[in-house]
Amino acid sequence: MARGFSRQQIGVTGAMIDSYGDLIFQLSHNMQTRRGDPIRTLDFEGIEASRDELGMSDGQIAARVGLSEPQVMYIRNMMERRNFNSRHYHRLLELGGGKRFREERFTDHTERFHYHDDAIALREAMAFAPDRARHYSEQGWWADDTLSGWLARHVSQRPEAAAIIQGDLVINYADLGDRVDRLAGGLHGLGLGQGDVIAVQLPNIAEYLISYLAIARLGGVMTTLYMPHREREFETLLTHSRARALICLSDAGGFPAAETALGLKLPKLQSVIAIGPVASAVPGAVAFEDLANGTASANKLNLPLPVAADPFLLLYTSGTTASPKAVPHNSHTMLGNARLGAGEHLLTADDVILSAPPFGHLFALYSFHLALYTGAANLLLATFTPPDLARVVEDGRATALFTAPAHMAACLGMGLFDKHDWSSLSLAVLSGSAVPGDMARAVAVKMPNCAMTQLWGMTETQGGLYCRPGDGIDIASRSAGRPAPGVEARISDEGELQVRGSMLFPSYFDNPGANEAAFTDDGWFRSGDLAARDAIGNIAITGRIKDIINRGGVKYNPREIEDLLDGHPDIAQSAIVPMPDDVLGERACCFAVATDKNLDLNQVCAYLLEKGIAKTKLPERLVLMDEMPMTPTRKIIKGRLVLPEI
Amino acid sequence: MEIDAEDAKKTILDYCLRKGALAAGVADLAALERIAPPGHRPSDLMPKIKSVISLGVGGQTQGAWSVPAKAMGYFGSTETRAYTIAYGAAFLIESRYQTPAIYCPPDMDNEKGPRVPLQSLKLHAEVAGIGARSLAGDILLHPEFGYMYFASIFTELELPPDQPMETNPCPAPSCVAMYRQIGRTPCQKFCPVQCLSGSIDEDGKQAEMHYDMAACAEMSQQYEAVPAMLSEAMAAEDAQGREDALFDPDNKMLWYKMSVGSGGLLAQCFECMRVCPIATKAPLADPIRRSIAKEGV
Structure with a gap:
């Protein structure tokens, strides 16, 4: 306060400021109006006539309003403080480069984009240990990789090269870039933007990859729904992921996906985008074609480019109906892993890469990441069936196949290696479940010029361990090879494989309980897989910790029993799980899909005893199934095997 | 004397x-x-x-x-x-x-x-x-x-006074032409906070000039911004809000200017002058023009 007087000393009250503040502010120099040019012309009458408008001193205002000068000074300053906008100078800073301010093009900062709360919550989940982040950056494992950046590189350097091959449809990189750009613009037009989660439920068709890239270009986050997912999974996963949009088929083999999603009336699901001939007929849905053919492209709209630290994938590992485990990844973890892996797999821009599993699964996305990094072509198989896989490999001249053991086993069982030409393949990467050694060797015999490798990975890790193409089938049939670049692996005293590295997700989104169990105190990820390392460093996955049978204190891994049973002439698939027992704590129960419906427990045990298995490891109950619950990569979901009442 | x-x-x-x-x-x-x-x-x-x-x-x-x-x-x-x-x-x-x-x-x-x-x-x-x-x-x-x-x-030395300028160079002919077309002069149109308005009469002279000095001051008078920043920090709901209020990049820049006494961006933003033909194109408006005039080029 000038002259050191307090508000109380000069008698100013809040009521006085409220009452006279606006008037004083207007009369003061803060608002000035000059009529004509009276000062230069020394028109004293004109000056006096317009003195009120020219801006009065505090003393003049005091005389006019009937307050003391100190009161006016105090009130004027309070009003200047209240009316002050401390952010206005941003307008000036935006005028760099000789540009001029244009009101019609200006959007106030308060009205500009900001991440909504859900997006911020997801970004909060991207918390990495500082020392790890520094290490990964220093090593170059984390860099500026983004899907948009990779795509732009190929659009610029190899525009005519094939990016997607789907039957007769060939989309080159220039065309792909254009389609992605327009779809991203279309999504933006729906009010979707940076940080928004967009779910995708599609088979492996071109629209899947275009959507994925468009979501990434938008700065959004893709979450995936498997094709078998129905209303219950929709509700759980779309709610948990806070998805703002869903891209799906209007008719997924009889399942009205778009209509189902709309019918859920989820409060955060703003848009359902439907693909298919009847998409426009789904009330409330947006037709994918309309968005994809729009003119407001992301680049024209000058949408900001994503950066590597932005989360862009949110994938679910389990708990599709209860307590979902959602794995967020950013480009650092996900794309760095693919960049480092491309050379290890000996992939180049000349490759034609085919994924047998659906893109909803990370293993398939890994194959896509490898293709997009190298600039290879993505050969698409919409939905796996053994004959279709064989046909697409043959027709599309695939050079690299990413597949699950069950896929290969099925093709082998149907004799498809003899009926089709698989000779274009130079690499086959098996992953998604345990690889039976005999099966791998049998397939290798059928494809003598193809390097068969095994990869171990999880949604949390993407490509963690893998064999290299030069390892040979002996190593590949019995191990998942060695850690990928940027990955460290160790085996705990309990035999559990634990990993850490630049590819590792930071934490489960919105599931603190799962996070507590997932990491060791020193920050390694507990894979839950049992593993053994051989003398030259190859790591074999031997089972799952939670599958261990503890029979009266005698613990054993049922994996070797299952491997033997899979060789039984009357058993197609088997799974051994613990069943509670009042005396021993646990006993082993064998679930089996048998070709002989009369198969009984005694026959099974006799077979195993003949193979040299100890009596303590024999299953003590047999449950015959018509089919096993399977993951998209054809892995048996043991958690869904329910013991029937006796 | x-x-x-x-x-x-x-x-x-x-x-x-x-x-x-x-x-x-x-x-x-x-x-x-x-x-x-x-x-x-x-x-x-x-x-x-x-x-x-x-x-x-x-x-x-x-x-x-x-x-x-x-x-x-x-x-x-x-x-x-x-x-x-x-x-x-x-x-x-x-x-x-x-x-x-x-x-x-x-x-x-x-x-x-x-x-x-x-x-x-x-x-x-x-x-x-x-x-x-x-x-x-x-x-x-x-x-x-x-x-x-x-x-x-x-x-206290008495000196014979001069007279004010006989004519006012503002508005320049080009500004009058622009005003006739769009109703605004360059300084009025390109002011970042739109603090200027006014009119030109039929003779091309200034008729009215309105100046919102409060808005103009908001552009750059950081002695107002610093107390505002402190006030925001005090009113913040939590530690993160206080940290943002005091140390986000913009506010940290204010601290810098206060602490080292930088004159950058104090007073006005000068955009009105940057687009003013008199300020920038008068015959002797800048050292280059004055130099050329002096050399008779």
Whole structure:
């Protein structure tokens, strides 16, 4: 306060400021109006006539309003403080480069984009240990990789090269870039933007990859729904992921996906985008074609480019109906892993890469990441069936196949290696479940010029361990090879494989309980897989910790029993799980899909005893199934095997 | 001591021009006393004052108008050249004419509070005939030198006054043409906070000038922004909010300017002058033009 007087000393009250503040502010120099040019012309009458408008001193205002000068000074300053906008100078800073301010093009900062709360919550989940982040950056494992950046590189350097091959449809990189750009613009037009989660439920068709890239270009986050997912999974996963949009088929083999999603009336699901001939007929849905053919492209709209630290994938590992485990990844973890892996797999821009599993699964996305990094072509198989896989490999001249053991086993069982030409393949990467050694060797015999490798990975890790193409089938049939670049692996005293590295997700989104169990105190990820390392460093996955049978204190891994049973002439698939027992704590129960419906427990045990298995490891109950619950990569979901009442 | 007022005036003004002023003049004290509000009249500060001398130095260089970095282009140190000359002139008056003189600082009036200067240097310059009020918030313009920074000297030495400029160079013909087309002059159209408005009459002269000085001040007067920042920090709901309020990049920049006394972005943003044809294209508006004129190129 000038002259050191307090508000109380000069008698100013809040009521006085409220009452006279606006008037004083207007009369003061803060608002000035000059009529004509009276000062230069020394028109004293004109000056006096317009003195009120020219801006009065505090003393003049005091005389006019009937307050003391100190009161006016105090009130004027309070009003200047209240009316002050401390952010206005941003307008000036935006005028760099000789540009001029244009009101019609200006959007106030308060009205500009900001991440909504859900997006911020997801970004909060991207918390990495500082020392790890520094290490990964220093090593170059984390860099500026983004899907948009990779795509732009190929659009610029190899525009005519094939990016997607789907039957007769060939989309080159220039065309792909254009389609992605327009779809991203279309999504933006729906009010979707940076940080928004967009779910995708599609088979492996071109629209899947275009959507994925468009979501990434938008700065959004893709979450995936498997094709078998129905209303219950929709509700759980779309709610948990806070998805703002869903891209799906209007008719997924009889399942009205778009209509189902709309019918859920989820409060955060703003848009359902439907693909298919009847998409426009789904009330409330947006037709994918309309968005994809729009003119407001992301680049024209000058949408900001994503950066590597932005989360862009949110994938679910389990708990599709209860307590979902959602794995967020950013480009650092996900794309760095693919960049480092491309050379290890000996992939180049000349490759034609085919994924047998659906893109909803990370293993398939890994194959896509490898293709997009190298600039290879993505050969698409919409939905796996053994004959279709064989046909697409043959027709599309695939050079690299990413597949699950069950896929290969099925093709082998149907004799498809003899009926089709698989000779274009130079690499086959098996992953998604345990690889039976005999099966791998049998397939290798059928494809003598193809390097068969095994990869171990999880949604949390993407490509963690893998064999290299030069390892040979002996190593590949019995191990998942060695850690990928940027990955460290160790085996705990309990035999559990634990990993850490630049590819590792930071934490489960919105599931603190799962996070507590997932990491060791020193920050390694507990894979839950049992593993053994051989003398030259190859790591074999031997089972799952939670599958261990503890029979009266005698613990054993049922994996070797299952491997033997899979060789039984009357058993197609088997799974051994613990069943509670009042005396021993646990006993082993064998679930089996048998070709002989009369198969009984005694026959099974006799077979195993003949193979040299100890009596303590024999299953003590047999449950015959018509089919096993399977993951998209054809892995048996043991958690869904329910013991029937006796 | 006998002093020839005309000779003394010439000596003092020549000194100012020799030291780097582009223009200098003597304001009519009686007119100033009549126009300035009570408390801000020259005699309020110097009761025995007889003359007010006003001088102007060159404004921005051509480079300053074109560089992308605003903080570089508008770094507010140019005006110190004017104050240096004025200070020297006050010394000259006292030493040569043994009459009290004082350089009148462009400072706030400690007793009148923030945003209130001791004196209006603009009024001194206008009455001394070295500038005329423009549509750009009454910033003074000169037909030859464009946009200048001003300084004043008060003295008890009586000097014959000059007259205000006969004509006002603002608005320039191109601005009148633009106004006729879109209803706004360049300074009005391109002001980042749209603090300027007004009208031009049928003769192409200024009819009205409206200036929202409050909005203009918001652009750059960071002595307001710093207390606002502290207030926000105190009102923040949590530690993160307080941290943001005090240390986000923009606010940290304010601290920097406060702590090192940087003049960057203080006072005005100058966008109105950057688009003003008089400020930037007057025959002697910048050192390049003055140099060319001097060499007769």
